[in-house]
Amino acid sequence: SSELTQAPSVSVSPGQTARITCSGEALAKTYTYWYQQKSGQAPVLVIYEDNKRPSGIPERFSGSTSGTMATLTISGAQVADEGDFYCFSTDITGNHRVFGGGTKLTVL
Amino acid sequence: EVQLLESGGGLAEPGGSLRLSCAASGFTFTTEAMGWVRQAPGKGLEWVSDISGSGSGSYYGDSVKGRFTISRDNSKNRLFLQMNSLRVDDTAVYYCAKVEVRRLNFNYYYVDVWGNGTTVTVSS
Numbered sequence: 001s002s003e004l005t006q007a008p009s010v011s012v013s014p015g016q017t018a019r020i021t022c023s024g025e026a027l028a029k030t031y032t033y034w035y036q037q038k039s040g041q042a043p044v045l046v047i048y049e050d051n052k053r054p055s056g057i058p059e060r061f062s063g064s065t066s067g068t069m070a071t072l073t074i075s076g077a078q079v080a081d082e083g084d085f086y087c088f089s090t091d092i093t094g095n096h097r098v099f100g101g102g103t104k105l106t107v108l
Numbered sequence: 109e110v111q112l113l114e115s116g117g118g119l120a121e122p123g124g125s126l127r128l129s130c131a132a133s134g135f136t137f138t139t140e141a142m143g144w145v146r147q148a149p150g151k152g153l154e155w156v157s158d159i160s161g162s163g164s165g166s167y168y169g170d171s172v173k174g175r176f177t178i179s180r181d182n183s184k185n186r187l188f189l190q191m192n193s194l195r196v197d198d199t200a201v202y203y204c205a206k207v208e209v210r211r212l213n214f215n216y217y218y219v220d221v222w223g224n225g226t227t228v229t230v231s232s
Contacts, residue, residue: 033218035153042203042222043153049210054220086153094214097155097167 004087004100011106018074020103022087025068030089032070034063037102038083046085047072077107110134110221112204117226120194126228130187130204137185138162141207144178144189145219146200146228154200157189158207158217167217172198194230201225 004024012018022032034047045054047063050070060075074081087100116128128144143158157178159166166178177190187204204223210216 030214031212031216033216035219037153042224043219044222045218045220048208048218048220049212049216084152088153088218090214090216097158097169097217099153099155102152 004089004098006085006087006100006103008101009104009106011108012077014079014107015076018077018081018105018107020072020074020085020105022070022072022100023068024089024098024100026089026092026098027065027070028068029092030094032063032065033088034061034070034072035086035088036081036083037086043086074105077105079107081105082107110206112206112221112223114202114204114223114226117202117228119229119231120191121232122194122196122230124194124230125190125192126194128189128191128202128204128226128228130223132185132187132204132206135206138182141209141217142180142187143167143205143207143217143219144187145203145205145222146198147203147225148197148200151200156202158205159187191228194228196230199228199230201227 031049035043037043051063062073084102086102111133113131139161144156159178175193179188203225205219206221208220
Protein backbone atom coordinates (compact mmCIF):
# COMPACT_ATOMS: atom_id res chain seq x y z
CA SER A 1 0.00 0.00 0.00
CA SER A 2 1.21 3.52 -0.74
CA GLU A 3 -1.07 5.38 1.68
CA LEU A 4 0.03 7.38 4.70
CA THR A 5 -2.75 8.29 7.12
CA GLN A 6 -2.75 11.25 9.48
CA ALA A 7 -5.37 12.63 11.84
CA PRO A 8 -6.82 15.89 10.47
CA SER A 9 -6.11 17.92 13.58
CA VAL A 10 -4.34 18.00 16.93
CA SER A 11 -4.78 20.64 19.59
CA VAL A 12 -2.65 21.31 22.69
CA SER A 13 -2.09 24.11 25.18
CA PRO A 14 1.20 26.03 25.16
CA GLY A 15 3.92 24.11 26.99
CA GLN A 16 2.25 20.74 26.50
CA THR A 17 3.58 17.90 24.36
CA ALA A 18 2.04 17.52 20.92
CA ARG A 19 2.13 14.16 19.20
CA ILE A 20 1.31 13.86 15.52
CA THR A 21 1.07 10.37 14.07
CA CYS A 22 1.38 8.89 10.61
CA SER A 23 0.41 5.33 9.83
CA GLY A 24 1.02 3.18 6.80
CA GLU A 25 2.01 -0.35 5.93
CA ALA A 26 5.24 0.80 4.28
CA LEU A 27 6.46 2.54 7.42
CA ALA A 28 7.38 -0.81 8.93
CA LYS A 29 10.25 -0.89 6.44
CA THR A 30 10.76 2.66 5.21
CA TYR A 31 12.03 5.89 6.73
CA THR A 32 9.67 8.74 7.54
CA TYR A 33 10.20 12.41 6.89
CA TRP A 34 8.23 15.28 8.44
CA TYR A 35 7.45 18.75 7.09
CA GLN A 36 5.95 21.76 8.83
CA GLN A 37 4.00 24.29 6.78
CA LYS A 38 2.97 27.53 8.41
CA SER A 39 0.09 29.50 6.97
CA GLY A 40 0.95 31.04 3.60
CA GLN A 41 4.49 29.66 3.58
CA ALA A 42 6.39 26.87 1.86
CA PRO A 43 6.95 23.69 3.86
CA VAL A 44 10.09 23.16 5.93
CA LEU A 45 11.76 19.83 6.67
CA VAL A 46 11.80 19.23 10.43
CA ILE A 47 12.68 15.52 10.68
CA TYR A 48 14.36 13.18 8.23
CA GLU A 49 15.08 9.43 8.34
CA ASP A 50 12.66 8.89 11.23
CA ASN A 51 14.44 10.85 13.95
CA LYS A 52 17.13 13.20 12.61
CA ARG A 53 16.80 16.97 12.87
CA PRO A 54 18.14 19.25 10.13
CA SER A 55 20.32 22.08 11.33
CA GLY A 56 18.31 24.97 12.67
CA ILE A 57 15.34 22.87 13.82
CA PRO A 58 14.72 23.24 17.57
CA GLU A 59 15.45 20.26 19.83
CA ARG A 60 11.80 20.17 20.94
CA PHE A 61 11.02 18.50 17.60
CA SER A 62 11.69 14.76 17.62
CA GLY A 63 10.63 11.72 15.62
CA SER A 64 10.13 8.06 16.36
CA THR A 65 8.66 4.96 14.79
CA SER A 66 7.06 1.76 15.97
CA GLY A 67 5.85 -0.84 13.52
CA THR A 68 3.64 0.81 10.93
CA MET A 69 3.35 4.13 12.79
CA ALA A 70 5.62 7.15 12.89
CA THR A 71 5.26 9.92 15.46
CA LEU A 72 6.39 13.51 15.43
CA THR A 73 6.66 14.85 18.98
CA ILE A 74 6.87 18.52 19.86
CA SER A 75 7.89 18.88 23.50
CA GLY A 76 6.76 22.10 25.09
CA ALA A 77 4.77 23.23 22.07
CA GLN A 78 4.69 26.95 21.37
CA VAL A 79 2.12 29.10 19.60
CA ALA A 80 4.80 29.65 16.93
CA ASP A 81 4.70 25.89 16.18
CA GLU A 82 1.17 26.06 14.79
CA GLY A 83 0.71 24.90 11.23
CA ASP A 84 0.16 21.88 9.07
CA PHE A 85 2.44 18.88 9.44
CA TYR A 86 2.95 16.32 6.69
CA CYS A 87 4.64 12.96 6.88
CA PHE A 88 6.38 11.65 3.79
CA SER A 89 8.00 8.44 2.65
CA THR A 90 8.42 6.06 -0.21
CA ASP A 91 5.97 3.24 -0.79
CA ILE A 92 6.85 -0.37 -0.14
CA THR A 93 8.17 -0.84 -3.67
CA GLY A 94 10.47 2.16 -3.35
CA ASN A 95 8.98 3.50 -6.56
CA HIS A 96 6.56 6.16 -5.36
CA ARG A 97 6.96 9.30 -3.27
CA VAL A 98 4.02 9.63 -0.89
CA PHE A 99 2.79 12.40 1.42
CA GLY A 100 0.35 11.90 4.25
CA GLY A 101 -2.80 13.98 4.18
CA GLY A 102 -1.53 16.43 6.78
CA THR A 103 -2.37 17.29 10.40
CA LYS A 104 -3.28 20.79 11.50
CA LEU A 105 -1.65 21.61 14.83
CA THR A 106 -3.30 24.24 17.00
CA VAL A 107 -1.54 25.54 20.09
CA LEU A 108 -3.82 27.64 22.29
CA GLU B 109 22.32 30.60 0.60
CA VAL B 110 20.25 28.18 -1.48
CA GLN B 111 17.52 29.97 -3.43
CA LEU B 112 14.84 28.63 -5.74
CA LEU B 113 12.72 31.10 -7.68
CA GLU B 114 9.73 29.84 -9.66
CA SER B 115 8.06 31.59 -12.58
CA GLY B 116 5.64 30.82 -15.35
CA GLY B 117 2.45 30.28 -13.40
CA GLY B 118 -0.81 31.78 -14.50
CA LEU B 119 -4.21 31.04 -15.97
CA ALA B 120 -4.75 28.34 -18.57
CA GLU B 121 -7.81 26.77 -20.10
CA PRO B 122 -8.59 23.08 -19.74
CA GLY B 123 -6.63 21.23 -22.39
CA GLY B 124 -4.07 24.00 -22.57
CA SER B 125 -0.39 24.19 -21.70
CA LEU B 126 1.94 26.05 -19.39
CA ARG B 127 5.66 25.91 -18.81
CA LEU B 128 7.05 26.49 -15.33
CA SER B 129 10.61 27.53 -14.72
CA CYS B 130 12.77 27.54 -11.60
CA ALA B 131 16.00 29.51 -11.26
CA ALA B 132 18.39 27.93 -8.76
CA SER B 133 21.35 29.47 -6.97
CA GLY B 134 23.59 28.94 -3.97
CA PHE B 135 24.57 25.32 -4.65
CA THR B 136 26.15 23.12 -7.33
CA PHE B 137 23.09 22.63 -9.49
CA THR B 138 24.48 19.94 -11.78
CA THR B 139 25.02 17.44 -8.95
CA GLU B 140 21.61 17.78 -7.33
CA ALA B 141 18.30 16.15 -8.15
CA MET B 142 15.44 18.60 -8.50
CA GLY B 143 11.69 18.31 -8.53
CA TRP B 144 8.22 19.81 -8.35
CA VAL B 145 5.64 19.41 -5.60
CA ARG B 146 2.16 20.92 -5.80
CA GLN B 147 -0.60 21.89 -3.42
CA ALA B 148 -4.19 22.39 -4.53
CA PRO B 149 -6.14 25.15 -2.75
CA GLY B 150 -6.90 24.05 0.80
CA LYS B 151 -5.41 20.60 0.18
CA GLY B 152 -2.26 18.67 1.05
CA LEU B 153 1.06 18.22 -0.71
CA GLU B 154 1.46 16.08 -3.82
CA TRP B 155 4.76 15.02 -5.36
CA VAL B 156 4.61 15.80 -9.07
CA SER B 157 7.97 14.94 -10.60
CA ASP B 158 11.72 14.85 -10.08
CA ILE B 159 14.83 14.60 -12.23
CA SER B 160 18.40 13.49 -11.60
CA GLY B 161 21.31 15.90 -11.62
CA SER B 162 22.40 14.83 -15.08
CA GLY B 163 18.85 14.84 -16.40
CA SER B 164 19.08 11.21 -17.44
CA GLY B 165 16.49 9.90 -14.99
CA SER B 166 13.06 11.18 -14.03
CA TYR B 167 9.97 10.24 -12.05
CA TYR B 168 6.34 11.28 -12.42
CA GLY B 169 3.38 10.92 -10.12
CA ASP B 170 0.52 8.89 -11.53
CA SER B 171 -1.78 11.90 -11.87
CA VAL B 172 0.56 13.73 -14.29
CA LYS B 173 2.26 10.86 -16.11
CA GLY B 174 2.02 11.30 -19.87
CA ARG B 175 0.95 14.95 -19.60
CA PHE B 176 3.83 16.70 -17.80
CA THR B 177 7.52 16.66 -18.72
CA ILE B 178 10.33 17.69 -16.41
CA SER B 179 13.65 18.92 -17.78
CA ARG B 180 16.66 20.96 -16.77
CA ASP B 181 19.31 23.20 -18.30
CA ASN B 182 22.45 22.71 -16.23
CA SER B 183 24.29 25.43 -18.13
CA LYS B 184 21.77 27.97 -16.82
CA ASN B 185 20.91 26.43 -13.44
CA ARG B 186 17.28 26.13 -14.47
CA LEU B 187 14.57 23.54 -13.93
CA PHE B 188 11.43 23.31 -16.05
CA LEU B 189 8.03 21.66 -15.98
CA GLN B 190 6.12 21.48 -19.26
CA MET B 191 2.45 20.94 -18.47
CA ASN B 192 0.20 19.82 -21.32
CA SER B 193 -3.42 18.69 -21.47
CA LEU B 194 -4.11 20.66 -18.34
CA ARG B 195 -7.15 19.78 -16.25
CA VAL B 196 -9.09 21.78 -13.69
CA ASP B 197 -7.66 19.58 -10.94
CA ASP B 198 -4.13 20.65 -11.88
CA THR B 199 -4.94 23.97 -10.24
CA ALA B 200 -2.40 24.39 -7.45
CA VAL B 201 0.64 26.15 -6.11
CA TYR B 202 3.66 24.49 -7.69
CA TYR B 203 6.82 24.43 -5.60
CA CYS B 204 10.26 24.01 -7.07
CA ALA B 205 12.27 21.66 -4.87
CA LYS B 206 15.85 20.67 -4.31
CA VAL B 207 15.70 16.92 -3.86
CA GLU B 208 18.02 14.99 -1.61
CA VAL B 209 18.62 11.39 -2.66
CA ARG B 210 19.58 8.79 -0.07
CA ARG B 211 20.31 5.24 -1.11
CA LEU B 212 19.55 3.24 2.02
CA ASN B 213 17.37 0.14 2.28
CA PHE B 214 15.29 1.85 -0.38
CA ASN B 215 16.08 4.85 -2.53
CA TYR B 216 14.68 7.90 -0.75
CA TYR B 217 13.94 11.12 -2.58
CA TYR B 218 12.91 13.96 -0.32
CA VAL B 219 12.78 17.74 -0.47
CA ASP B 220 15.35 19.54 1.63
CA VAL B 221 14.86 23.04 0.15
CA TRP B 222 11.64 24.55 -1.21
CA GLY B 223 10.93 27.56 -3.40
CA ASN B 224 8.09 29.93 -2.54
CA GLY B 225 5.82 28.53 -5.23
CA THR B 226 4.03 29.72 -8.35
CA THR B 227 0.27 29.54 -8.81
CA VAL B 228 -1.32 27.67 -11.69
CA THR B 229 -5.04 28.08 -12.31
CA VAL B 230 -6.82 25.94 -14.88
CA SER B 231 -10.26 27.27 -15.68
CA SER B 232 -12.49 28.10 -18.61
